[in-house]
Amino acid sequence: MAVSSGRAVVARRRGGPERLVLADREFADPAPGGVRVAVQVAGVAYGDVLLREGLVPRTRFPVTPGYDAVGVVEAVGEGVTELARGQRVLLRTPGSGGYATHVEVSQDFAIAVPVDLDAAGLVALSLNYVSAWQMLTRVAPAAPGGTVLVHGAAGGVGGALVELARLRGLTVIGTASAARLEALAARGARAVDRRGDWVRAVRAAAPDGVDIVFDGVGGATGRRSFSLLGAGGHLVVYGITGGVQRGRRSPIALASTAAGTLRQSALSLLSKGLGIDGYLSASYVPAYPDRFRQDLTELVALLARQAISPSIAARLPLAQAAEAHRLLAGGVSGKIVLDVEEHR
Template sequence: MVASSGRAVVARRRGGPERLVLADREFADPAPGGVRVAVQAAGVAYGDILLREGLVPRTEFPVTPGYDAVGIIEAVGEGVTELVPGQRVVVRTAGHGGYATHVEVSQDFAVAVPLDLDAAALVALPLNYVSAWQMLTRVAPAAPGGTVLVHGAAGGVGGALAELAQLRGLTVIGTASASRLEALTARGVRAVDRAGDWVRAVRAAAPDGVDTVFDGVGGATSRRSFTLLGAGGHLVVYGITAGLRRGRRSPLALAGTAAGTLRQSALGLFGKGLGVDGYMSASYVPAHPDRFREDLTELAALLNRRAISPRIAARLPLAQAAEAHRLLADGASGKIVLDVGDAESRTISTRDGAVVDGR
């Protein structure tokens, strides 16, 4: 094996999107149990913004963001037996490293996929769809025929939650900005304007309460959502986007989020027959690699059968990672993807319908 030369997007210190710069880099041989992948596409996620802003504990700068990628195995480390060079894989990083021409990951977090599936659709799976699937099937399963509330139902994880919940026979109430309500309704979601009195609207749609609330906002949104649960219901909190303002660290917003956070004692939950669950992909996935591979394999099969169709908000070249972060902070509807290898097309549509030539 030989090391590979390539490029990576690097944030040398915390700050705004302008901190993301493209730099030359050498990629070493994979460690034992690891694989080195020539990346075709990398996913952009809110966790990348938190990383860039220095809000992820124990982050050491300089750092390359990126949780998920798809590409071709270039080399394998000692002890790797089930994956071989030339295979196409979709991978989950250890929380950083995906915005690059090459990435090394443990074989535990790489799943072989067909060559003919779209790279952008595939890269939506390891973070957005696996997170949604695990919350729906492992953290707080709801029986078919039930009703769930999904906050940010037009976003990356929220959109995956809405689609997968419907696939599992659940009625979905979804909050979103006014401009996205029509699109949600067209997909069978009971859309609610998040800027209005959404608590009243949800109560009207589900008078007996909802079975599960999936909340990636946190703070007061979690506290108000708790009041909407029906008997035996669960609130699942998986993010704190309320602590950011347009994708930037905000001490005032963080303080407000902390002050507005739901506080319930174990005895209080017991007496009400309700549950509050937290899901953090960065903790859950590394602790359960077998579950990750099982869930990602199932989702890839659903994609191959066209049972799911990840929404792609934008596709940009690697050099425009900063613009990708700006689009995400503005509220992208679906997954934002960085095309790293030779893409079939670099013409993308932004959230407002404008056409951008990313070449």
């Protein structure tokens, strides 16, 4: 039986936050291998902005943003063995659908979670913290005692990188805007103003070079960071926030980001003993569902024993999704969360 009383935030065509409107919607029974979840909270991510702006390949409008959510399993499809009705779950969508009272997801991308854990802290894990954890443990693992540079260190993934890197015994240098340096320093990072001469500041903090640079900005940021790597170092590129200005697509910024992107030949990298790695969560997670479930389960365990504490920047009702995107565009420290239950 279809759910007829649900609601979802919909962008009918690409554009700014004003395109996000709350609309009635029906939700069908889940397909084989899938579960339908009654959503409690949904996370807001930078990828949602790219989706809304039409910068995600193969996006078809109308579309409902939302990568991550916490809720209760309401219906299970044929062949589902991992989850059951009534279980509370933390899930990851294929890249859309989370801003809604109900969402369908494959059982491969949802795990059961304790009912006593805060939903806002949980929802920060399935995208932001999984991305950070996989980069730190699978893409470019660093030994304890090393030093890493995190750009955008006060944001969602950046903040997770800072916390998890320190948990793994790494020294962290992080760049952020001047307004967020104090909050970044409070989380244990050497905070550097991204508007200043950050290259010089990083060299002063790590004269022998850093072991890993995590770059979610792209363009010239990665190119300038490459010179800061020590022997055997790695540059990990995982985003292009530099191609968007104030939460809107910018042809000039996109062109500048593309033009400024670091280009190195394999021979050059070999001769320098350095590496460049790319991480795209939207590709990596679907390709390795077992790794996703393993990593997410480990992160939930860390949250349960209070080894990590995701920073929540704001909690807004689902109907204020547009305002959530405006806040994200202005820069926030931590995760923005949408409360959904009251709209069912």
